Amino acid sequence: MNADDFSPLTQALAAMLAKASPNERKKLAREIARDLRKSNLQRIRAQKNPDGTAFTKRKASTVTVLRGMKFVWKGQARSLKNWRLRKTKKGEVITGYDLEKKAERSFYKRDILRFIEVKKDKISTSKPNKQTRMFKRLATARYLRMSANDKGVTLSFAPQVAGIAAVHHYGLKERVRGKSLEIQYPERKLLGFSPADIKHIENQLLTFLTNH
Structure with missing residues (x-):
């Protein structure tokens, strides 16, 4: 994201x-950052680039969706979903939504x-849905970070996912772990300004300047 994305009005x-x-600029920057992160997260979940075009589809394959499981832990029967x-x-860890505790555990x-039961489904990625969509982890506030100060706004992915995000955002090559094989990924713009984003920022600036 850079100044070239903005209209002359926005720059003025x-x-x-x-x-x-x-302090006033910092407060405004936080509001802009919050709304900008929200719109970018919504676009990633909708599998769309900032210009409104759809992400390049990945090659059709079958993925395993981990539905739910039941097990005995410390004498207790526990049920997890997702x-x-x-x-x-320290070893393998199973994480999921605990139906008894009503929280992720x-x-x-x-241990x-x-x-008792382990449920798995195989789903084809040829039909996009909530289970097969790309970048589910990236499309969360946990991994899409925002920062704001009196000089500007920054959106960035958390360090643990920044590498894979960059590969897809710029359409780079990535070496398959443990193999001398490189995969070329198509460009999928994860972050950016849509025309609606720019219009919204202009309105935020106009409102701020009118009230100060």
């Missing part, structure tokens, strides 16, 4: 804004006495 309003106090398995230095796999 920004120049006038320089006369406001640092679970996932990850490896840590994590369990070390080694589970036995599994």
Whole structure:
């Protein structure tokens, strides 16, 4: 995102804004950052570029969706939905929404006495839906960070996902882990200004300048 994305009106309003106090500019910047993050998250979830075009579809394949599981943990029967398995230095961890506690919980796999039921579905990515859409992790406030001060606004992805986000945003090549094979990804603009974003920012600037 840079100044070239903005209209002459927006740039003129920004120049006038320089006369406001640092605290006033910082407050306005936080409002702009909040709304801009919201619109970018909505676009990623809708699988669209800032200009309104759809993301290039990934090649049709089958993905495994982890629906739910039941297991015995420390003598208790627990039920999770939308679970996932990850490896840590201390062992494999299963995380999911705990139906009994009504919150997300994590369990070390080694602490589970036995599994009662594990539900998995295979879904084709040829039909986009909530389960198969791309960038589900990136399209969350946890991973799309915002910062604002009296000099401007920044949206960026968290360090742990910034690399993969850049590969898709710029359409770069990525080497497959453990193999001498590179994959060329199509460009999918994850962040940017839509015409509606620019119009909204102009209105925010006009409202601010009118009231100060």
